[in-house]
Ligand SMILES: [Ca+2]
């Protein structure tokens with residue numbers, strides 16, 4: 001069928017799918033992230049490295065082979081797919097992290113139907129003792145940015161501290177690539193209680209039950225939607241959306257996803273600040 005082959009080649013040229021049984025069809029959707037809307041990390045040991053740059057953020061588009069670090073509390077990434085993520089039965093999308101047993105760095109997930117209104121997907125610790133609503137932190141740019149230096153912060157609970165440097169990472173911890181070149185970085189959100197403890201041999205960061213990114217939860221190695229690519233991810237359901245007062249919100253579909261580091265925690269043993277990593281995401285609406 002020479003003509004059909006030509007038609008398919010032509011269809012491919014214009015990025016449309018070609019079904020050999022029924023001819024050209026509507027363009028296919030990708031199940032992976034299609035675009036990074038914003039990447040604004042908080043200071044951290046991987047900022048300005050291969051894990052903490054604009055290139056790292058772009059690296060999580062189109063698959064799950066890249067990884068980007070969000071730095072300390074509040075640092076975030078916003079991404080979208082090439083289609084709306086619909087609220088289907090159960091899991092609607094999944095997010096990949098680099099969690100493993102004893103290394104959970106939970107990030108809170110928010111979703112938006114329009115890029116303006118945002119709703120949190122409620123996780124297991126959102127109402128736990130030690131969780132702080134409307135938490136605000138302000139980091140101050142260090143005096144010099146040519147080499148590693150601790151980054152001071154103050155927060156809405158009248159506390160102060162520093163993102164200390166660790167010996168393994170000697171570059172500047174302050175994000176130098178932000179277009180607005182801020183002198184102060186301010187982040188707001190829900191602060192989750194710390195998860196770090198000494199188990200007699202090493203410091204561990206325990207998993208929370210469910211509802212966070214980069215979290216070694218029980219569902220991490222399960223699959224969703226009969227897609228084996230979803231293994232090794234946290235699962236998210238739009239049914240868990242809540243507004244800023246914590247009241248449930250009915251969402252039928254969303255356009256954008258935001259993830260931010262949800263702890264302001266320093267872990268001993270040379271581990272340093274808790275920082276959520278995002279290594280891709282997958283929508284279960286791509287083939288709907
Ligand atoms: Ca759902």
Ligand SMILES: [Ca+2]
Nearest residue numbers: 098105214277
């Ligand atoms: Ca991590």
